Amino acid sequence: MNMNVNRRQATIGGLSLLAGASMSTTSRAELSDFLGIGEGLEDFWLATDAYIYGYPLVTMEMTRRIVTNVAAVEGTRGPMGQIIKLRHYPDASFRDVTAPNADTLYTTAFFDVGNEPWVLSVPDMKDRYFLLPMLDGWTNVFAVPGKRTTGTGAQTYAITGPRWTGTLPPGVKQLKSPTSMVWLLGRIYCTGTPEDYAAVHRLQDEFKLVPLSAYGKPYTPPPGKVDPSIDTKTAVREQVNRMDAVAYFSLLAQLMKDNPPSAADAPALARFAKIGLVPGQGFDASKLKADFVKRIPEIAVDRIMLQFKINKDVKDINGWGFTTKTGLYGTDYLMRALITAIGLGANRPQDAVYPTSMKDADDRSYSGADKYVMSFPKGQLPPVEGFWSLTMYDERYFFVPNPLNRYSISPRQNLKSNPDGSVDLYIQKDSPGAEKESNWLPAPAGKFILMLRMYWPNENDPSIIDGTWTIPPVKKV
Numbered sequence: 001m002n003m004n005v006n007r008r009q010a011t012i013g014g015l016s017l018l019a020g021a022s023m024s025t026t027s028r029a030e031l032s033d034f035l036g037i038g039e040g041l042e043d044f045w046l047a048t049d050a051y052i053y054g055y056p057l058v059t060m061e062m063t064r065r066i067v068t069n070v071a072a073v074e075g076t077r078g079p080m081g082q083i084i085k086l087r088h089y090p091d092a093s094f095r096d097v098t099a100p101n102a103d104t105l106y107t108t109a110f111f112d113v114g115n116e117p118w119v120l121s122v123p124d125m126k127d128r129y130f131l132l133p134m135l136d137g138w139t140n141v142f143a144v145p146g147k148r149t150t151g152t153g154a155q156t157y158a159i160t161g162p163r164w165t166g167t168l169p170p171g172v173k174q175l176k177s178p179t180s181m182v183w184l185l186g187r188i189y190c191t192g193t194p195e196d197y198a199a200v201h202r203l204q205d206e207f208k209l210v211p212l213s214a215y216g217k218p219y220t221p222p223p224g225k226v227d228p229s230i231d232t233k234t235a236v237r238e239q240v241n242r243m244d245a246v247a248y249f250s251l252l253a254q255l256m257k258d259n260p261p262s263a264a265d266a267p268a269l270a271r272f273a274k275i276g277l278v279p280g281q282g283f284d285a286s287k288l289k290a291d292f293v294k295r296i297p298e299i300a301v302d303r304i305m306l307q308f309k310i311n312k313d314v315k316d317i318n319g320w321g322f323t324t325k326t327g328l329y330g331t332d333y334l335m336r337a338l339i340t341a342i343g344l345g346a347n348r349p350q351d352a353v354y355p356t357s358m359k360d361a362d363d364r365s366y367s368g369a370d371k372y373v374m375s376f377p378k379g380q381l382p383p384v385e386g387f388w389s390l391t392m393y394d395e396r397y398f399f400v401p402n403p404l405n406r407y408s409i410s411p412r413q414n415l416k417s418n419p420d421g422s423v424d425l426y427i428q429k430d431s432p433g434a435e436k437e438s439n440w441l442p443a444p445a446g447k448f449i450l451m452l453r454m455y456w457p458n459e460n461d462p463s464i465i466d467g468t469w470t471i472p473p474v475k476k477v
Helices: 003-019 025-035 041-068 194-204 236-241 245-258 263-275 293-310 333-343 434-439
Strands: 104-112 118-122 141-143 155-160 173-176 181-189 208-211 315-317 320-322 372-376 384-394 423-428 440-442 448-457 474-476
Touching: 041 104, 041 181, 041 236, 041 245, 041 263, 041 293, 041 333, 104 194, 141 173, 181 194, 245 293, 293 333, 384 440, 423 434, 434 440
Parallel strands: 155 173, 423 440
Antiparallel strands: 104 181, 118 155, 118 208, 315 320, 372 423, 372 474, 384 448
């Protein structure tokens, strides 16, 4: 028997109980005793609330450190203020991020607008689908220029910080970032053919990002600063989850000085003062009780992951799990932390919804030893204005090697319809035969996970956003 698993399951059971709000004094005392935290259950619970509240900001900072810890742009990394342009889709050997896509080429940058605005110039995108979501330090998508919102003509934006006042040059539109930290997470649609790669590369090379003081002048970005103490190998989530509570809250307090909480956070922050977390001040570790400080990260992370099971905004339909509460979170700190943990950088639902499936229609884990079919009735393919695709991952969310080098399937494969107009996708390890190969998504020998990407989903009937369109199940043959 694995004691760790059972202790963790018991803890989650206790958390479910506590999440049910009204607990008797007896069960509170029992839970305090079980968690080994003495008398201070209220303060302990408050500390885990504060941990969950700060999880996105701490995760963004750790991501920023790793991504920008290079002297010049290389691969998926680049210094602060410099655009990183992914030139090709990853292949099955790629391990830099989980759940990569093979539909859009990322065009991204981290930059700091605390001292002065930065100006982003976007070329004429020639009617091509693209979006340029910008995330603040708390992972809210505060602006999203792109084909859906601003069209595909040339456009220029100044991204300004929370304390900036001033005037901008003519023709430059202001986008106000609530925080000093900004992550531009741009995506440009590309079919992946040599000709289309070349066309997108030309567009990527016309993007410009410069500080306002250099706008309209020749500008060469300074080389990045490399800090050898930064761990660039361990996954961000692991690094965040293993920080002890005092180090975590100290970093959070420091980050909150340049990345201020929103006005709506005032009631939560008033509570967090009791455990030493006050906006604009350093963390006061003397307010945390020593007898429970070690358990805070572990229990807080369990509370975050528990949302999968108990949060009513996480839907489970025909074996597909998804939420349409992404990109803008308000005061839903648990949902914000969950999306940070499982899908950092998620878009607003109007831009993309990402249903994920780990089990078939009969609630059995997918296995390459079996064959599956996903059937769309006539006229019921995913309803989108942008594009859709179905991606295959192994059980660790990486691409699967296969003879076609096909990692996702979409209308780009010229899908064949059945005589009645329906469309079947064949999800299996071996080819379903030459006449069905256009509709084949190759699977690995072992377990796998499916993700349906729906970019710019219809906002009116039929739509996944309001539930008027339902994802069909994946059935074992």
